Amino acid sequence: MTQPEASPAGVIHNIGYRAYDGERLPRRGVALALYSHTLRGVFGLGRAARSKVVPFGMVAVMLVPAIVLSVVSVVMAGQGMIAEPVLPYTRYAMVTQAAVAIFVAVAAPQAVSLDLRFHTLPLYLSRPLERVDYVRAKLAALATAVFLLLAAPLLVMYLGALAAGFDAGTQTVELLQALAGAVLFAAVLSGIGLVIASLTARRGFGVAAIMTVLALSYAVVTSMQALVGFEAGDMTTAGWIGLFSPMTLVDGVQVWAFGVETSSPAGPPEGVAGAAFPVVTLGVVALTYLALSARYRKVRL
Amino acid sequence: MPVIATQQLTKRYPRVTALDGLSLEVGDGVTGLVGANGAGKSTLIKILLGLSDPTSGSAQVLGHDVRDDGAALRSRVGYMPEHDCLPADVSATELVVHLARMSGLPTDAARERAADTLRHVGLYEERYRPIGGYSTGMKQRVKLAQALVHDPDVVFLDEPTNGLDPTGRDEMLGLVRRIYDDFGISVLVTSHLLGELERICDQVVIVDGGVLLRSSTVADFTRASAQLAVEVAHDTAGAAAALTAAGLRVSREGETLLVEIGAGVDGDDTDDTDAGAVHDTVRDVVADGYGLVRLESRRHHIAEVFDPTTTGPSGPTSDQGATDDAA
Numbered sequence: 189m190t191q192p193e194a195s196p197a198g199v200i201h202n203i204g205y206r207a208y209d210g211e212r213l214p215r216r217g218v219a220l221a222l223y224s225h226t227l228r229g230v231f232g233l234g235r236a237a238r239s240k241v242v243p244f245g246m247v248a249v250m251l252v253p254a255i256v257l258s259v260v261s262v263v264m265a266g267q268g269m270i271a272e273p274v275l276p277y278t279r280y281a282m283v284t285q286a287a288v289a290i291f292v293a294v295a296a297p298q299a300v301s302l303d304l305r306f307h308t309l310p311l312y313l314s315r316p317l318e319r320v321d322y323v324r325a326k327l328a329a330l331a332t333a334v335f336l337l338l339a340a341p342l343l344v345m346y347l348g349a350l351a352a353g354f355d356a357g358t359q360t361v362e363l364l365q366a367l368a369g370a371v372l373f374a375a376v377l378s379g380i381g382l383v384i385a386s387l388t389a390r391r392g393f394g395v396a397a398i399m400t401v402l403a404l405s406y407a408v409v410t411s412m413q414a415l416v417g418f419e420a421g422d423m424t425t426a427g428w429i430g431l432f433s434p435m436t437l438v439d440g441v442q443v444w445a446f447g448v449e450t451s452s453p454a455g456p457p458e459g460v461a462g463a464a465f466p467v468v469t470l471g472v473v474a475l476t477y478l479a480l481s482a483r484y485r486k487v488r489l
Numbered sequence: 490m491p492v493i494a495t496q497q498l499t500k501r502y503p504r505v506t507a508l509d510g511l512s513l514e515v516g517d518g519v520t521g522l523v524g525a526n527g528a529g530k531s532t533l534i535k536i537l538l539g540l541s542d543p544t545s546g547s548a549q550v551l552g553h554d555v556r557d558d559g560a561a562l563r564s565r566v567g568y569m570p571e572h573d574c575l576p577a578d579v580s581a582t583e584l585v586v587h588l589a590r591m592s593g594l595p596t597d598a599a600r601e602r603a604a605d606t607l608r609h610v611g612l613y614e615e616r617y618r619p620i621g622g623y624s625t626g627m628k629q630r631v632k633l634a635q636a637l638v639h640d641p642d643v644v645f646l647d648e649p650t651n652g653l654d655p656t657g658r659d660e661m662l663g664l665v666r667r668i669y670d671d672f673g674i675s676v677l678v679t680s681h682l683l684g685e686l687e688r689i690c691d692q693v694v695i696v697d698g699g700v701l702l703r704s705s706t707v708a709d710f711t712r713a714s715a716q717l718a719v720e721v722a723h724d725t726a727g728a729a730a731a732l733t734a735a736g737l738r739v740s741r742e743g744e745t746l747l748v749e750i751g752a753g754v755d756g757d758d759t760d761d762t763d764a765g766a767v768h769d770t771v772r773d774v775v776a777d778g779y780g781l782v783r784l785e786s787r788r789h790h791i792a793e794v795f796d797p798t799t800t801g802p803s804g805p806t807s808d809q810g811a812t813d814d815a816a
Contacts, residue, residue: 204671205605205609205671205672205673206605207640207672207673208594208598208602208639208640210594210595210598211593211594211595211598212564212592212593212594212639213593213594213595214560214593215560217593218590218591218592218593221590221591221596222591225587225590234583235578235579236578302576302578303576306573306574306575306576306577307570307572307573307574308574308575308576310540310568310570310574311568311570311574311588311591311635312591313538313540314538314540314563314566314567314568314570315563315564315588315591315592315593316560316561316563316564316592316593317560317591318559318560
């Protein structure tokens, strides 16, 4: 971003002060600029090379299994061994959840902690942007980043499935289901990640806290489900436990809404009771948005 | 249309009243806002930016009401905060380009304006380095650049000379003056140092404890207190008596007689013709055998006028204070 200007040799023109009479974007345009700036920043674009390591590392970690699975699909379908992908699209996010968690843990503090640490917010808020625009732009940018991270391997797998000659109609429907799930994963994870990151000005704390919340809740919930479900044989209770970790929560919504295979030891209850999963998911999204808004209403200027 | 106008502006926090019925009007040019720490300067600026709602009263900036029209107002205003607010890990160019976009400039215009503005505030090659390595003076310049980059109609500068050494102070004050003279942008600049503001301001507003103490042009401030220093060859005491007899207010400082121009014996404010009359009287009286050695006008610094000991209810400045200006 920072190439020195090419200056004509040896001549310095003092051009004096020039007023600006050009276009000025309204609030919406400014919020959009903040959104794209944050989205680029999350992936380390326009920043130092070391800022790109983790985001693109996680992109690679997400893509490699998808590429392998696609190759497997093509080869095995060629030998007539399978008629559908080895791994359903909707399970991909759950299988790669560790990489997703690391990505969110690094991206969320990148999006908000620095502005808090360096007290940069007055510089934003003394401009046309309102506090709520700032919150929305940051949330939308992080959610977009997480969605892109989840959607890219799904598309790779989809192309692999088409190349393998699986039924295109079925594959498209299943892909769309998984993309809908990815939207929910993105909304829930970015909301939780940003709320945690906005509480600390120290990026390291933010990373550690988000990792802990996402990874630990997943580990505890799936172990509990296994204990209650398999050891005690109570699959219904085991299913309900899935509400208590972001990953199993959204996975529950996919299972309930699309009737797909669950990736945790126990899926959500069937029928009306299972509707608790989408309701809680939407509740979490709304709550994290409200919490962030409240957090930024109080920011010291 | 005044650049800034407030009517009975009051801001109360749970435990303190930061502003108490502040009414003032600020026109074009460089205006100094002076007061001790905690006098309400920063609170006033936050209200004027629409970032903090007043408890009561109203305020307009450039004709926009601060309560209803915040976004429109802020697109025409620049703000340089008092405290450190710069990210350490980006270069000045990147930051200022980004903030220009945050003010609504399209990307290309933002790049061009950022480069121009950084040059105008005196940042050259170093603008490509991360801000974390800058000196305080350079950081203040970056803060100033981001306030100017979108070519606002007015800028609020909160303590721009904070933390600068004497040379840096002079350079910053020169820059502030240029913002109006060369760039045509009106300035509201705060400081707790009256002395440094009188050098660059057209108007000075003094607040204390959230109350307006005084608001007038710098010229008025100093003219109101101007004196003539008179030295005579012999009989200083006699000359003093003669001048007093001629209806002037005279005080003695060693062998120098100080004749008040600012306020005649009757206490009225004077204008330039009165000052001329005082000159004439002094000349005529002294010519009567005292032997004039030296006659020069002496202009008080505002700081002397605004001596804390004279600002009480009975002090000499109170008659021109809050009551007059609030009316």
